[in-house]
Amino acid sequence: MISRDELAEFYALYTEALDDVRLEEWPDFFTEDCLFRIIPRGNFERGRTLSTMQAESRGMLQDRVTGLRRTQVYAPRYYRRFLSNIRIVTHEDAGARVRQNVLVVQTLIDKQSEIVLCGVAHDLVVRNEERLRFRERVIAFDSEMIPNSLVYPA
Amino acid sequence: MISRDELAEFYALYTEALDDVRLEEWPDFFTEDCLFRIIPRGNFERGRTLSTMQAESRGMLQDRVTGLRRTQVYAPRYYRRFLSNIRIVTHEDAGARVRQNVLVVQTLIDKQSEIVLCGVAHDLVVRNEERLRFRERVIAFDSEMIPNSLVYPA
């Protein structure tokens, strides 16, 4: 069983890595076979899988990081994540189904901070090689638009 | 005594029901006799009770849901709640006095997410029929304006 405290630590470390733009660490928070998906809420609730971004292995996440490094490294903006209402929905043999609300705030160097993603994450967190990892992380965001923040992990 | 973990679970479930627009579940989070109040901070701090919204029984909350269903069901917007700094202020015979900060973010389908409510909740959470319920939930929000989000529960 994965405890509440272990999960809080795991989510804090994940968030810190992304907030600090240590993108090279991002894929290692996922199992080798995994699902990372960012999907508009409307699609998610209708059971559709048409997504804004999807990766199905750690390798695909690594490719994504490489792409981001090439195109975005000098972008004069910061993203910061605020996770709230973290709840273990069920304990399964595989691990813990976890739900939480996600707020991503973007700050351009000389502009006011603004919300660029507001949504809910449905995760499957498992023990893997003596640590916790995401087997699934599906973020349904409250919009039909594709915010440009979604080129970034959340 | 109500534990910190029980409360975290209770608040997460409450928030999920509202975020998912399962409004029919909302009244059941309250005791039969209850107080639900949304009030401008200025009024609250001066000890006045003039409120933007008030209900004093589960039945009144049910009426509210019926009204919302009639007028709002097709409104192309989402609300999502972020609770923070949840603290048990005192344990009383009746239950736990709990304080927390509340942020409600609204997303219109094709617009940027924005904050529509920022405030503090002062609650009395009790054991009732083998589960936790609000006997009181009083949200003092940081404005003198009546945001239209307040037609919605928080």
Add this chain to the structure above:
Amino acid sequence: MISRDELAEFYALYTEALDDVRLEEWPDFFTEDCLFRIIPRGNFERGRTLSTMQAESRGMLQDRVTGLRRTQVYAPRYYRRFLSNIRIVTHEDAGARVRQNVLVVQTLIDKQSEIVLCGVAHDLVVRNEERLRFRERVIAFDSEMIPNSLVYPA
């Protein structure tokens, strides 16, 4: 060892004092010798110490409060803080190194709520005179601008 629950309580009480504008209580959350610093993220990450605000003793914090009382007491606005991802980074002999994300939302009386500070705090929390206190609180905010909110504690 400072426990996770003690810390949650400490941060909630700190946030409540500031949100309620009980500024006279602010200095007492710090040890006699202390460091309170608000610094742009760019400076922080480059190891520079040029800060937007800095205080190195409880006395300096008290001076700050006196200054705020003189200039700001009638300002028709509210600040509310949302702390997220609170994590104990290390336990040291002195106390606990703690990291967390900080969001400060400002509400002017007749305007929409807006984010005025988005950043990360790096704290050293210690036991001092039978309670917890900050020996250090360093907030690196995601901007190069000096938001006017920073005249206020966070």
